[in-house]
Amino acid sequence: MSLKSKICGVTDPKTLNYIVEHKNSPQFVGFIVNYPKSKRYVDKYKLKELLKIKKRKSLYVAVLVNPDKNILEEIKDLPFDYYQLYNCSVDKTRSIKNIYKKKIITALTIETSDDIRNYKTYKNLADIYLFDGKGYEKSISFNHTLIENIQFNKDVMLAGDIQINDDLEKYKKIADIIDISGGLETFGLKDISKIEIFLNKMNNINNEA
16 A cells, blocks of 8 residues: 655745645645644635645645634635644534535644544544644654554554654554655755655655565
8 A cells, every 4th residue: 555645834835836746746735724833834815825726636734723713714715625633622623524524634642642542532523543743833753653553444644753864664554644844844944855855755665566
């Protein structure tokens, strides 16, 4: 099975064009929609302009931290395929899914094995489980062995300080999708050269015999 990828925290049209036009484009592209603490945050006006760029073969993901009704209404007509929800209760996740008819990536921030168990409460709502470190706007890893022996009923996305120099193939044993953001940046900005290395590396991994 192929290891899919998501490039997250895209903020500018040059980078987005490069990603979606790439011959080995990622399956998912993420945008930080309502978390101004993140240096990758995109305000609603810039976001509307940015998303005029055709997604082509990639899917667009709105990254949302416990979103209120105002932001949900403001983005409801934008071409997002998934809402990636952090710090969102089961009831609120259900309401968002029912009202806005989007696929849901339930983001769970992990520090201990107790945090892992929360995925079970979202099993009827999530389309994808995302396991991430506790950092939110900071790239913080967690112990991936905490999830490697669990049989999930959904696709698993893995985030948290993933770097392009990592042995990316090892993630095949843990996840279906890897989510990378800071690992593609230089001095806090997305670096086209790193994106090129990452996308080609992913293609090579998936084409190995």
